[in-house]
Amino acid sequence: MDKILGTINGMEFTVGDTLLELSYLIAALLFVVGLKLLSHPETARRGNMWAASGMGLAMITTLLLHKDANGAGISLTNVWIILCAIGVGAAIGWIVARKVKMTAMPQLVSLYNATGGGASMLVALLEYPAAVAGNIGSLLVTVLGLIIGAIAFSGSLIAFGKLDGRVGDIMKPFMTYLNLVLLIATLAMGVYIVISPNPPSEMLWAIYALTALSLVYGVMFVMPIGGADMPVVISLLNSFTGIAAAMAGFIYNNQAMILGGILVGAAGMILTLLMCKAMNRSLLNVIIGAFGGGGATGDKDQGVMKEITLSDASVLLSYSQQVVIVPGYGLAAAQAQHVCRELDELLSSKGVNVRYAIHPVAGRMPGHMNVLLAEADVPYGQLVEMESINPDMPGTDVTVVIGANDVVNPAALTDPSSPIAGMPIIKAHESKNIIVMKRGRGKGYAGIENELFFDDKTRLLFGNAKDSLQSLVNEIKSL
């Protein structure tokens, strides 16, 4: 089947080569269509399948048809090794993806992003010795693939650690400068490797040093970035992984890799900016101006938090007309989405209009709350976005804040010195009554006090969100 069809620019091309390129074109188109379908609720699942089948197609044809510069195909022993490696990766990836709890989803995306970045880093590192000194183009893509892949790898691992609660926020004032120095050193080393006239075999020390520098920079880059900004960071690192893959695509002059990588790079970047916009902050501000406990922790007298008993809360809720539930990370952490849905149904059966106010960055990932509530079968129409619900807040009888904090903190609107100043919030403080379910008296993820909790209209229900909701449901049933 691998008949030579003719020559183009002195290069022979065969049926196999043509089929391979054709399959890359189809794969690239499937990525585009898949991503497009992924952005609509009805077609999203199909889109994911299309993109996955594109990936499968490109993998199979590469394995069967790819030839090196001398025209040699992939030998059978190599094919077996590849299949074994893919088998191991696929088994682990599949099992973990199926078994993990919904609440651990953000960590998992971050972890898989790390592996993608790591793969790009390794490919660039291993292809470097084959590069030719003086060929600026190929050296440039190799070095960029290495730097970006390494940063995505170590950065995503730290993001994973933070979301999983294994790594804390470390922010010292000198770190901004240290990071700047590290970044400059990394880039300088990269430039040096690209323009050096020495052959790669004599530059191996430099490429290893560059790998180490990039890995360290990835760690230091994510380390000071605090809680509320983690979704933005994951999205940014996701974009990096795409760009790194595209750079590796240039090494092999592989259009499917280039297009797929750049597509993800651009989409990820836009998603990152959309998220920044939702928090009313610039990307630069997110990266260098990490949240801290400083400034506005409040010298003013905060007053006291007032608790509410279960029976009072159940009566208040049962005799309301308009109830808005504001879910946050506490809901996810306590796995309370199902019992939350139970409360919602119970109240609805009593004629209460229950809606959910979804802040764009509630939880640890954009859309985190939507995924969770969808798991608990909450109908689509009950989830209302922040902009649409805010005008209705003054007419709301009771707002139930479940494990959310920063997204309802009025300081974002009133206190310009607050670390979250300017971030749009759900205006829970405008409703007639507020019930806050909270584990303890501690601060939110941004590490700042929330004056809403001290408001005269606010009553607190301390405890794990799932337990509190369950007791509340039982209480309402017994009314």
Added chain:
Amino acid sequence: MEQILQFFFTYKEAIFIIALSIFLGIEVISNVPSVLHTPLMSGANAISGVIIIGGIILVGHADLSTFSLNLVLGILALIFGTLNVVGGFAVTDRMLEMFKKKKK
């Protein structure tokens, strides 16, 4: 200046692909409802696992006559890439499964 022009000419196809892909990427995901931000990010993440093609090429043409650290790293790259692809698509599908159910 001449070098820059030369660079552009040598890599003109690649530069075309980059420029158009950027617009495509932006265009394709604009107007996405925030409900879908997480699955979309996860799906895009799986597509970035396209680096696995590089891994296949790398290991596919690796010299097997001697055992080398490079071969081990290449296989590691393949495993990493597969984790990204298979895990990424599987997680995305699991998230979207839940949207499906409650549509009726």
